[in-house]
Amino acid sequence: MSQLRQINKAIRSTLALWVLTAFLYPLFMLLFGHVALSFQANGSLLTNRQGTVVGSALIGQPFSSERYFWNRPSTTNYSTADPKKDEAGVLKTGVSGASNLAPSNPALRERVQGEVARLKQANIQPTADLVYTSGSSLDPHITPEAAQAQAQRIATARRIDPNQIQKLIDQNTDGRFLGIFGEPGVNVLKLNIALDELNPAS
Known part of the structure; x- marks a missing residue:
């Protein structure tokens, strides 16, 4: 019992x-x-002026227009894979991550040199985060220095005062977590949304 x-x-x-x-x-x-x-x-979804969801604050996406801040380069192109032309199977696997190329790898050197040349051609002083990918390749942030390096290009393209661009960068810079952890960063998508609210893209 x-x-x-x-x-x-x-x-x-x-x-x-x-x-x-x-x-x-x-x-x-x-x-x-x-x-x-x-x-x-x-999902930390962000919307534009029309209320349309344009992305997540947690996942970086590429910008190539002169009118916008550029993000970090990515080895995955996760957010731009075309479902009809996804030869690499990016959308099928949802892959993220670094390239895992060694510093001595010629492919890495070629890619980095290409990024440096592209930035210099756009009259942007290369910073580490505008040249190298992040560990996930989906990092939505760049450093305030990387944003400031692009301010003059955007001010010229949009024909607005560079001081207004700097003010937007300052307003959209996230400080250290609890004031001590990590480094300040600027969410590129949030910054570009704020940029369009200040000076709508034509």
Whole structure:
């Protein structure tokens, strides 16, 4: 009888823990996330002036126009893969990550030299984050220095005062987490959205 009682107790404990950890806790976290952290829980999606979702604040996307700030180079081109022309299978695998090329690899040197030449041609002083990819290749941030290096190009392309561009950079610079962790960064998508609100693209 004592053994049956122990088995019964074990089964009831297992069921109680299962309900608690498999249903109640996930449900609480889901509701808490949507109430207290709705923006983050829904993917940190950013919208333009028309209210259209243009991307996530967590995932970098490429900009090539002279009228916008350029982001870090990417080895994946994750956000630009065409579903009809996805020979590399980027969308199929959802791949992210660095190229894993060694510093001595000629392909890496060629890519870096190409980025430096492209930046100099646009009259931009190359910074490390405008030349090298991030570990995930999806980094949405650049350094304030990288943004400032592009300010004159954008001011010229949009025919606006460079001081206005600098003000936007300052307003969209994220400081260190808790004031001590990490380095200041500028979210390129947020900055470009703010740029269009200041001076809409034609």
